[in-house]
Amino acid sequence: MAYLSQIEAALFLGLKVETVAYLSKTCPKTGETRKLKFVNSEAGKTYDEAELEAYRSYLNEPWPLPAKGTRPSIPKAIRDDIKEESHHGCAICGHMDNGEIAHIEAVAGTLNNAPGNLIYLCPNHHTKYDLGYKVKSNVTAEEIKAAKLLKQNARRRVMKYEAFATKSLICLIQFVRTLERSIASAETDNLKTIHLAELTSLMAAVPELTKAAEAEAKTDKLMTKPERAFVKIAPKLAAISAAVPGKQNEKAVRDKAKKLVAQVEDVLVDLDEVDCPHCAGRGLTGLVGDFCRYCRGSCFVSTAKADAYDPDDIDEIECPRCHGRGTTGLVSDLCAYCRGSCMVSHAKAEAYEADDIDEMDCPHCNGNGTTGLVNDLCAYCHGSCVVSQARHDAYDPAEIDEVDCPHCNGRGTTGLVNDICKLCGGSCVVKQARFEAYDPDKIDEVECPRCGGKGTTGFNGDLCGLCKGSCVVTDAKADAYRRKYER
Known part of the structure; x- marks a missing residue:
């Protein structure tokens, strides 16, 4: 395994450099002592890639509960990291007031406070997302995960050139171009909103980056022709980004992005960089954002490296436990073998034994x-x-607080035609408290007055014309029948 610099470790984990430094000094889990191990070298702190992988798995393991409370606490350093990842605005809509740290996988079931399981949402979108992979309103788990991956991707693309403002500016504009084009193909309105919010946030960062790039140029750090060309047009880029459109809508945001990209199209052509063919320019692979093994998280490779790409040369194969899905079970638990990576090394695949997994x-x-x-x-x-x-x-x-439903005797249905039970709703069981509070008189059901509760009439056993085989009807329906026929 390779040793990575601190900024490379941050890219690997998808965190700020400051957060990596925090994890190197402090264990984020209450009552535990494990810190991120590093080695001091002439170049500064370096991190073993295997240790980074192991520590990410450690962060995704259940966090200990505090002495009081039902949820593990999230350290301020991690909370701040998640806010900054989302530009201090909602990951869905970009709204910047009263944001909240939300869990992607329900904390109640996972006790997982790992940064990869956290996202910043406004109160509106937080309440629309049920933290158990269910839709309360119109925000799905897939859309939340897409928003998280987008935030991680944007951060990695810019952060990898943190010490070089001009390179960061070039990378940011490239991503602006990608985002603007992807909006038209967004599969849902929420995904479109997510991309628009990220596009708006990235363009807002251009003016400061252009100032830094111009200052960088005065120190003679610029080496390449594209970098020098970017600095020449920096004032135009800043002006376009700072302009406030008359209407803040999708068309206005996309038009602004197109103007920004149009200024640099010729410069981008001169760059010998294309999206990495292994990760499609994400810098990440798998559900949990593993460092791409081809571009090493850079998102781009040279044209020659792209042409030479052969997936068979990379030591990766679909996880034999989850078959490359990264999850198992109905609620998409992270696979216990690949931990959401979807892929494992050939050696790990060959060593897989289902009986070795504690499941x-x-x-x-x-x-x-x-x-x-x-x-x-x-x-x-x-x-x-x-x-x-x-x-x-x-x-x-x-x-387990479950007992057979007293209304249907645990069948889940009532009547000849198997109507869903009005007490348990088809669950077959109810909680003990509901069992004890059961009162059949409180359920709007009475014996059908036409068939006497049999569900059928006549010698041939035809379904009752009133209850249709349900055996029971509502009070209102029974009263109406009696008024009409029982005089």
């Missing part, structure tokens, strides 16, 4: 992840389908 089919749902007729998430594994050996051995159905 067993959940004894409550028999590995289905759901229970009842309407597929409620299992109350024991919460949709993971599997549990650890220890949890499997400790399973006691009496400890």
